[in-house]
Amino acid sequence: MEPYPDDLTHRLVKAASVELSTPPHALLRAMGEFWVKCTAAAGYGPLMEMAGSSLPEFLHNLDDLHARVGVNFPALLPPSFDAEDRDEGKMHLHYHSKRQGLAPMVVGLLEGLGDRFETPVDVEQLACRSEGADHDVFEVRYVSPPPPTEAGSDLP
Numbered sequence: 049m050e051p052y053p054d055d056l057t058h059r060l061v062k063a064a065s066v067e068l069s070t071p072p073h074a075l076l077r078a079m080g081e082f083w084v085k086c087t088a089a090a091g092y093g094p095l096m097e098m099a100g101s102s103l104p105e106f107l108h109n110l111d112d113l114h115a116r117v118g119v120n121f122p123a124l125l126p127p128s129f130d131a132e133d134r135d136e137g138k139m140h141l142h143y144h145s146k147r148q149g150l151a152p153m154v155v156g157l158l159e160g161l162g163d164r165f166e167t168p169v170d171v172e173q174l175a176c177r178s179e180g181a182d183h184d185v186f187e188v189r190y191v192s193p194p195p196p197t198e199a200g201s202d203l204p
């Protein structure tokens with residue numbers, strides 16, 4: 049719950065990349081997935097539950113989630129996400145950040161969320177800030193799981 053310099057994050061990723069012979073973007077993606085599936089699930093379960101019970105609902109609530117984190121961590125420099133519903137099973141997620149270089153982590157975070165909601169996801173980056181776009185945009189295609197059937201409804 050203490051801020052630390054972004055340079056430390058970048059140096060850690062670079063060092064891990066050399067040590068593990070793995071490209072930085074792959075490590076960031078794996079960190080994002082691990083964050084949702086392990087760190088957040090273990091350390092922030094109730095906060096994660098409050099943010100939604102389906103992938104689209106959760107993505108619409110990402111800013112509220114980080115605002116709640118900010119109550120206990122006033123130095124927070126949170127990202128901002130704007131989730132735009134497109135066709136059935138398709139969203140565009142606009143990611144605004146004061147930091148550089150974390151877009152690959154967002155891909156992993158989305159994959160981890162897909163796993164959490166048993167919702168297969170396919171993520172494609174449509175616009176990259178590192179290539180001059182105003183902000184990063186991701187297309188998230190997903191397959192919602194079938195709604196739970198009422199207990200006993202399949203009995204004669």
Ligand code: HEM
Nearest residue numbers: 088092095096117123124125126127145146147150154157
């Ligand atoms: C309970 C769950 C979560 C907690 C407690 C949490 C908390 C945080 C914290 C403390 C930071 C660092 C901000 C700072 O250093 O000032 C952060 C950054 C970030 N979070 Fe979350 N977060 C959660 C879930 C998620 C999820 C599900 C996503 C999915 C998209 C996400 C996306 C990000 C991103 C991309 C950043 C990087 C910051 C930036 O771009 O500036 N977070 N979050």
